[in-house]
Amino acid sequence: MAAPGNLWLGHLRRSPLLLFLLLYTVLAGGPFLWVASLSLRTTPEIFAHPFALPGPLHWEKFAEAWTRSNYSTYFWNSTIVVVTAVVLLTVIGAMVAHCLARYQFRGNRLARFVILSGLILPPQLLILSLFQILLEFDLYNTLSGLILVYVAAHLAVTVYILEGFFAQIPQDLFDAARIDGYSDFEIFWRITLPIGTPAIFTAVTLNFIILWNEFLYAVVLLTEDDKRTLPLGIMHFMGSHQLDIGMLATGLMIAILPIILLYAFFSETMIRGMTAGAVR
């Protein structure tokens, strides 16, 4: 057992680190908690005392936000777009990553370079050409158009995450499966995908979070109200001359709820996937 003196010394040594973590938590979590408290207060209450804790909790604001501003449509649109895009990204990205990690074919390095170069292209650079392309193909102002753009824009990062993990799966496993009689696609399906689950969870969670909050492509490529996704819907509470800050906070909380749930359930799997070493 450590002597009491040593224990205090240990605490003292750790105090700068603890102080740093405390500051970081306040900086990162503080604004979120503030918005969460605003979401339960009315706008006049907020203007009267911006930093006060909620007195009466106005839970009814959530129902009001949902019904008053077409929120159910935005939520549904976001769900369709993000779930479809994430499914497509995961399937296509995993196949691409498996091929790049596993097969030595002519042009392998070039294909990797072309796909991963998508990582360095900023969305602002592509937005005009994408706008024009979607117009040409009658995909402008459609959810499927936005889904395609999301898949194209996020394929690089998905492949990047998955390939790094897949490349660490020992070649012997694939050889053993080949000798056991499995075809290339079956090996992808029965070996790569199940073993790569942590990395796939990481890719799914990251893509979901990023796409759920995506604003730039959505605001340029969707203009009709019934096609809008949640980040655009929040703008409803921001008029040209007035700002309903209480409802805006409530809308934000509704929008972020799926992300919080997703992260609560999968954060450990995601971190494991990002830090996992070779499969043994």
Place this chain on the structure above:
Amino acid sequence: MAEVALNGLSKRYAGSGELAVKGMTLTVADGEFMVLLGPSGCGKSSVLRMIAGLEPISAGTVSIDGKVINAMPAKDRDIAMVFQSYALYPHMDVFNNLAFGLRRRSVPRDEIERRVNAAAAQLGLTPFLKRKPHALSGGQRQRVALGRAIVREPKVFLFDEPLSNLDAALRVTTRNELIRQQQDIGITTIYVTHDQIEAMTMGHRICIMDKGEVVQIGPPLAVYRDPANTFVARFLGNPPMNLMRVALEADAGEARLRLGTLTLPAAAWPADRLGALGSGALLGIRPEDLYETSPRPGDDSLLPLPATVAAVEPLGAETLLVLTLDGVEEEVIARCGRETRLRPGGRATIMLDSAAAHLFDPATTRVIARIGA
């Protein structure tokens, strides 16, 4: 049950100028346990992978029961392979690891269960059938890998250094287990290793490879006793065979070999071969053919060699003596009894069994066969 024949088998990897396997020809008889032995990088694993269908063949053929299978995919070759890393599927439990290959071959469900349970019982894996590989010890994983090969009931077993990840004690027991399994099942087996003890104890025959070429093929003891060249002489045996430069002399028309202060008769080797050697040759003698005291008093073939003891290495069951023979440049190692009283720096007269000596051509490194051998 199958005969595996390799004919002029070669492998060149993309981007590499040199052949990894150079025109290998070898026939493994039905039910035979053949060991491919050689140092790292000698091409033995490439041979195994070409037989398995995991590596394209650059030239030559692989046949099973007379049928060339070069173009046949791995899955259709009816071969099972045990990998050095075991290659167990980490997301499946032991039962599913064993059953994975059978499911693909549309074996009925009850037959899969019967075979898996039988193999598990045979290998002592029954209590672990529901465990995932990460929850098994190294030895248990090795047995699962073996079980996966056994349940398939293939024509040919391939083993790629399956014991090298085990600790020394487990390696001995698993080695014996493998020998027993192969004897019981009797399936043609090709086993790759760089461990000469595995090769000596397991194989019906061993095929020694060096730099992509077959150097010698034969039963383990025959190869040990009659190495084809200095590579085999040094590679097989621990400690390896002692090699010493000897001068060729003629004494009254009779050829003799001069080793330090000792003159050996060379009548056992053909005179024309000795004549072609020029001035010198390499004399090879196994450490167990050097004696501290004569084992057969009065035997003319035992010749005395004055020596200084450089080091004494007691191994428990026996003791190794590192010796400097008078007038000989190379140090030699003698294997003697544990009761030896010799100490470093001491003088000794070591008895050399000339009947067990080998002579090698220093230019080609090949052995010069004795007359009548």
